[in-house]
Amino acid sequence: MTEPTYVVGHQQPDTDTICSALAYARLKQEQGTAAVAARAGDVNPETEFVLDRWDVDAPELLEDAAGEQLILVDHNEYSQTVTGARDAEVVEIVDHHRIGDVETSSPILFRNEPVGSTATILTQLFDDADETITTQTAGLLLSGLLSDTVVLRSPTTTERDRTVAARLAEIADVDYESYGKELLMHKSKIGEKSPREMVLSDFKEFQFDSRKVGIGQIETVEPSVVLDQRDAVLEAMEEIATERDYAVFLLLVTDLLEEDSTALVAGPEIATVEDGLDTMFSDREAFLPGVMSRKKQVVPPLEDAFY
């Protein structure tokens, strides 16, 4: 039997990561690769809604990737990969983030583009390969695209994302504005979580120089649900920062309707964050007008400040 190639997204998977793993595994299968869609962690409520809506099983949980062949989607740094990835062989990468620290011995396909979602690039790859996008696959890709771009409202959104979204919506036979609103509603289902679960639900770790920095984001139409319990949230963040030896744990509470964020911060190096984001924290909280994208508006200035 051929060894499978796992198509896997980042830890704390979001809808773009899960749907990209599913869609790209399908494309690779069509092309004759023994590809298996996988995930690096639990599926969030928004993604559960999507899988249910399009009647697709969740990807297989990959607990340890050591020794396996991996196609990374929606990420390209080791601090965000599945456990064991450093001892796996990375055979392809499709992503839309900054270029991270994954190195390979041999030449591989690495397709990274500055667009709003990995699903946008995958749609192109289906076209390049002349493979038909089924209604179900279009539903998955559209969900990834709309989730990552906050229904085309995030500053990461490009013209190409808009064109691709319109086309996928047609194939999937949905109105993308109203379908997108359903997604956002499920993204906001955070009230029932513990503070610790809440701050880790969409969380990424970065290595800036010699320091580890954690950046979480909660995208919601009701920021008050989080901010009303800010002391408990800050306590959970402080705990995690200590456990994991973070220089900083930054949490963005992003208001999807007002299109801005409130930042909470824990860890010893708060001054570096103030410097990077050109803001001042008062009682560990700062308001960031216009900030919706961790990737585009927060990671680059923070990285600069830490180096």
Add this chain to the structure above:
Amino acid sequence: MTEPTYVVGHQQPDTDTICSALAYARLKQEQGTAAVAARAGDVNPETEFVLDRWDVDAPELLEDAAGEQLILVDHNEYSQTVTGARDAEVVEIVDHHRIGDVETSSPILFRNEPVGSTATILTQLFDDADETITTQTAGLLLSGLLSDTVVLRSPTTTERDRTVAARLAEIADVDYESYGKELLMHKSKIGEKSPREMVLSDFKEFQFDSRKVGIGQIETVEPSVVLDQRDAVLEAMEEIATERDYAVFLLLVTDLLEEDSTALVAGPEIATVEDGLDTMFSDREAFLPGVMSRKKQVVPPLEDAFY
């Protein structure tokens, strides 16, 4: 005035690197970017022949890239970039090598594909952008493709390279077999060089774990021109290894007609090379049957051996 974006290939530029910089700068200009083709070092005799044949000026020599915006073509690791690249902003990468150590703060276009030449990928980018490939640009791209694939004979050659070569040859209005032979003839003009110039003329430095490794390659139809002066060549290699603190300096003398290589080696860690290449050096020389590609057949096993 808009700041230019430099499109630049690797140090010790070869024909694919120079022609890719020229062709991609043209495409970016068509798309409205103030792109300038640049080079990180002297143009070799084969490339001089190509520039003369297609009546194109050599790219501008970029002596220090610090503070500039860079598009890297045909490489993606700092040990091979132009001076000052670590203090420049890398805004795009198009390449066909292993994934190296370049990291960015923001998402960028990084298009790396396991094909025979960067020119092959650039031809696709012209098509994707719906831009016409002129006779002159086709001549440049075809030269890069034929040079890097040793006229489609190298094991790195893919079906796509063959298809693209046929198409470019039609636009450029040349017979690619006979044009390719002209290229090889010029590639082989090594007799008039000093041993030091010879071993550094197509040379790449790698960082494997904590050690620096230099790997040079001389592709020729007359390996005897090099091997007849092997003592002088080995002396030059030993000198360079000491100056630059290399664990190993490996030189591949590749016979383009027989499609194999003779390896010469200098530096303290010869046993690691023997281990990696599964060979034994006798008097610092080993025969490597079937080996033509540094990138595909030498770098990956050597990297494994050093880690």
